[in-house]
Amino acid sequence: MNNIKFRNYVNNERFGSDYHKVVEFLKRVNKEEVVRPNYQWSRWTWFISRPLDNESSKNLIGLWEDDGNVVALATFELSFGNVYVTVDKNYKFLLQDIISYSKDKLSNNGALKIIINDHDKEFQRVAAKNGFRPTQNKQCVARLEITDDMSYELPEGFTVTSMADNWDFHQYNNVMWRGFGSKGEPDQSTEMIKWRKTMLSSPHLTPEITVAVAAPNGNYASHCGLWYHPEEKYANVEPVATDPDYRKMGLAKAAIYESVLRAAKLGAKEVYVVSSQQFYYNIGFRPYCTETWWELEVESCKSDA
Template sequence: MKIKLRNYENNDRFGTDYQNIYDFLRRINQNQYDTPNFLWARWSWMISRPVDNENLKNKIGIWEDEGKIVALVTFELTFGEVFICVDHNYDFLKEDILNYAKEYLSNEGKLKVIISDSDRQLQELALNSGFRPTQYKQYVSVLDINDKLKYNLPSGFKVVSMADSWDYYKYNRVMWRGSNHEGEPSQEDEDIQWRKTMLSSPHINPKLIIAIAAPDGNYASHCGLWYIPGDKYAYVEPVATDPEYRKMGLGKAAVYESILRAKELGAKEAIVISSQQFYYNLGFKPFKTETWWE
């Protein structure tokens, strides 16, 4: 056993290191959910997202055993808020990973790490390292995919997918308005390019990227879904509904349509990082709870 620590190489957005971490996250979650809060799809979504300082991604830490990745520590949206992913056969690395995170992934001396409420080992290590749990949680919910997942669309509404006639301007609009921003979004070239980059992952299946189009052609609701044949689970991210079209069953339709398409490819479960009542009403059940320690 020859464990080596190195940094992520961010020379190419979807280069060798991206692919190797994607393989690592798929491998450790193949038979059981070792890192249900940070599956390969969350990694892909994170790397797809342009950030102001792309060089920060070079601070991501990778542990390898004779060239095979066995552990990862990374941030996602906010530098200084980190996720620890470890092959359960290498749990002894967790103390080293915490120390690395404190030294290299802190943001102006502040660091938060998400820890599963069932990971007593990492909790104890964090406690001894000066971390304390907060009131802030992250929730993983799971849906069993079955034939009971049915929906109805109001007259005039229709399903479109990225594999059909995808309109990035309409996608930009539903994501903007669905995130509760007021008014109309900027539709400058840089805004549309940002949206295109977000959907540029080589592991996106365009048939699973769904929008519900309103009678006027605008996208009223959207669901992104990530699935690779051979995996048990599909990952829901993101979901957005224009406030003008809420309470019409359109969000349900977008999510169910995406999930049912994944079911045809072999998915048995769907996972979402959320505890919103919206998902519980769709049949998702609480699965794992994690706490932010700082």
């Protein structure tokens, strides 16, 4: 334990050596049991793949290493102030250092929230000791057990395609733009398509399980991104998008099931999604765990209630 050192993440290239170190750390802590379903390696990959206005901000991500191996991570996602922490179970004594670092470097002008699993009593205790209080803002994780009876039907003329086939990034951009409610016509500029390509450029992405359901006219009507590595038993859904013109047709279920069944052939046994939407429960996902945002309490904002 005397070899533990803190350092900042090195972001010299998008998928450099530190990126891979964190992926291996997140795989390792979830290998025997998925203890951080809300922040698995796929979420890290999604974050690093996503271009930011200020890429240098990633250099403030905190890493704690023991003899060169990552044992703890404190990171933001798209903006400062909301922090995700993962700690190897044998290094929980680092929690105080992690909270202190998050206060100092990852807050948003003093405002800070850290998300904590509702069953992690030790982390809750340390957070409370440092002035954090739980809020009503939560993130829920659902789990799907892959079974032999999973099936779906596509409307006539609809087909499934994947990134391993002739993937159309303009169509992919279209379904993501419309599926997530962006205003106006989809931006099909060179810059936007480059952005979409970067989002799907991770060396850990598996093209065969990244699928879309295409309408008879060739439009991508629904899309499912699935993340899986053959060494694990679990896969992760992120993201799912359906064009509003094609909703209520079972296409999102078809996209998810097709991705999942393809991952099952590679060895996946279960699938996780960070969501509590009724849609996921309707197609077989079950509530798995809940994590709560704990907020750093500010004296001037305390309630008299």
